[in-house]
Amino acid sequence: MQKILVIGGSRYFGKHLVTLLRDAGDEVTVLNRGSAAPPPGVGHLVADRDDEGRLRAVLGGRTFDTVVDQVCYTPRQAAVARRVFAGRTARYVMTSTMEVYDPAPPTPEARAYAEGKRQAEAVLREPGQGGGPFAFAAVRTAHVLGGGREEFTGRLAHYVGRIAAGTPVDVHEAPYATSFIHHHEIARFLQWTAGQSFTGAVDAASHGALDALDLCALVAGRVGRPAVLRTVEPGATASPFSFDRDYALDNGRAEDLGYRFRRVADWLPGAIDEEAGASL
CATH class of the missing domain: 3.90.25.10 (UDP-galactose 4-epimerase, domain 1)
Known part of the structure; x- marks a missing residue:
């Protein structure tokens, strides 16, 4: 059994991921802004991940074996997570996207999304002094x-x-x-990744x-x-x-x-x- 925190996890394949982890016997906690309650048997923490002080206060002294971050879109969010979860988790899994490979996103919104994900990965991957704060893996998912x-x-x-x-x-x-990938399969893949030890980027399709x-x-x-x-x-x-x-x-x-x-x-x-x- 692992202690796993899912950041996000309130809609689409994130909900399936939370249920899969719970049903596998893991101790699962969901952290979101309170927009949706998790299913029965799952812990719930309410905080805006962009508010570093509030995030630290809500987490208190909790530690986790793995954090699965479903909603990291910017390098600033990644930097907050890197600071807050240093010493709190052994493994950090970020749900990324195949758009990080896109050589020419067609709109300003698409360019911002792809670049935000690329930079967020880079922040969480950066080793820093004495190595990184946790083992890091980025799941670059196909179109779901x-x-x-x-x-x-x-x-x-x-x-x-x-x-x-x-x-x-x-x-x-x-x-x-x-x-492409089915929404149930990407949830299964993220569940599987949470229990592995590899680091770096991996494509899921x-x-x-x-x-x-x-x-x-x-x-x-x-x-x-x-x-x-x-x-x-x-x-x-x-x-x-x-x-x-x-x-x-x-x-x-x-x-x-x-x-x-x-x-x-x-x-x-x-x-x-x-x-x-x-x-x-």
Whole structure:
């Protein structure tokens, strides 16, 4: 049994992670701003992670075997966490993103998100004097899908809704393939990572990258309507998951460490059906 703190963990795959850890027999505590209570059997601490003084006060003398940070988006948040959890945890796992590899994010918001995650990783990874304050691992997750109404980004809903309605889907002429993972699988992978000892970055993705045209074809087959495609100019913004640049993930390190991912083909049709049902 481990003592594990999950920072965030109040929605989408974070909720699944908390439940998996609890059901495996770990002593789990969730820290968030009080927006949602954790499930039964899980401890709850309320604090704004950006408020270093309040965070220290709420934690008191608590220590943990592992911290899983679901909501670290900036180097400032990472620096606060590095100071506060030094001496409180042996291992720190940050949920990062495949966007750290994106060579050309298309919007200012996307650039800020990717750069924030890159810098946050760097702050937590920095060894400092006498080594780092804890063992650090960054899970760079693929695009997470599934969950119907739980999937708050609306990216799969974009495809399902447009194709079902006969509305054009904007795509690049030759989009690059990208990586995906089911929301339950990324929760399982984070649970597994919390119990491991490796450090550094690891990519988390199901086997089988798809491009936007593949996704359109698969959605069209599930909803029973042909996809109407509209090609955008190079460099223009298109539908989610249509990329004019390559940065698909390589899950080889995770597999070498002992984790076995599913194939996209095994779960994406069901996720599309779930999304179609949620939109009715």
